[in-house]
Amino acid sequence: MPRPAHRELRGMRVIVTGGAGTFGTRLREDLLAAGARVVGLDLRGVDAADAPVLACDLTDDESTVAGVEAAVERLGGLDLLINNAGVGGPAPAELPPSDEVRRQIEVNLLASWRASAAAVPHLVAARGRVVFVSSRMAVMPLPLAAAYGVSKRAVVAYADTLRLEIGSHVGVSVVYPSMVASPIHSTTKDAGLSLQGVSRFEPVEGVVAAILRAATARRAPRDVPTTTRGRLEIALARHLPGLTDRIVRRTIVERVRAGDLDSADLAKGLVERAGRPAG
Numbered sequence: 001m002p003r004p005a006h007r008e009l010r011g012m013r014v015i016v017t018g019g020a021g022t023f024g025t026r027l028r029e030d031l032l033a034a035g036a037r038v039v040g041l042d043l044r045g046v047d048a049a050d051a052p053v054l055a056c057d058l059t060d061d062e063s064t065v066a067g068v069e070a071a072v073e074r075l076g077g078l079d080l081l082i083n084n085a086g087v088g089g090p091a092p093a094e095l096p097p098s099d100e101v102r103r104q105i106e107v108n109l110l111a112s113w114r115a116s117a118a119a120v121p122h123l124v125a126a127r128g129r130v131v132f133v134s135s136r137m138a139v140m141p142l143p144l145a146a147a148y149g150v151s152k153r154a155v156v157a158y159a160d161t162l163r164l165e166i167g168s169h170v171g172v173s174v175v176y177p178s179m180v181a182s183p184i185h186s187t188t189k190d191a192g193l194s195l196q197g198v199s200r201f202e203p204v205e206g207v208v209a210a211i212l213r214a215a216t217a218r219r220a221p222r223d224v225p226t227t228t229r230g231r232l233e234i235a236l237a238r239h240l241p242g243l244t245d246r247i248v249r250r251t252i253v254e255r256v257r258a259g260d261l262d263s264a265d266l267a268k269g270l271v272e273r274a275g276r277p278a279g
Contacts, residue, residue: 171220
């Protein structure tokens, strides 16, 4: 009898970190509609009978372990962990690391690490999957957002190492969205550093569909771009990094010379080096 082309979501026991956010809410809804059993983990709990979100501080070791164990107890086991929790914000690489930098590394990288470590015994027992939501910026970084790019690239490195350790029993995949309209960009926009014109928006449903494809593929895919453009950008960044740098640099300089970053204090150095008086 031929092996099925995909795993079934129906009956799958799933934990979604960042379960109360933009992606997390849509993931819970789509997983539930497909017949999966879902529990979210987030700093803000959500009292939903069908797919609750348990209040859990993923930046704290004890809280994360307790949250994962409580979710597993509710689900009766664990087949899939989706490491979706993440935050963004401005962080120029030329400036010293700030609290904003530490926050992004803590949430984007270490929260995924903590949740995965707590879930590994359950995933191994179930021959399950773990899917990490990274970012296109893990392979194609952008100026003025160093903490986000660094933390998301570190997530990929962690996933690659985890795959080497548990890949014989657990599928490990990384999904690479571009920019989706969500509150994650609010602090960057407030600082006058919007990525509009540098990165293209893509729909939430496309990102969620890519995550679920990774979760249900017969063999866990290693890297999952969310769009055709994303696939091309990742290939360009990996195989022609010098050319990619020149393209990004040219795009940023065009924005600077058009005055798009004049009001951003954090971009002062970049603006001046581009030959435009900082205002």
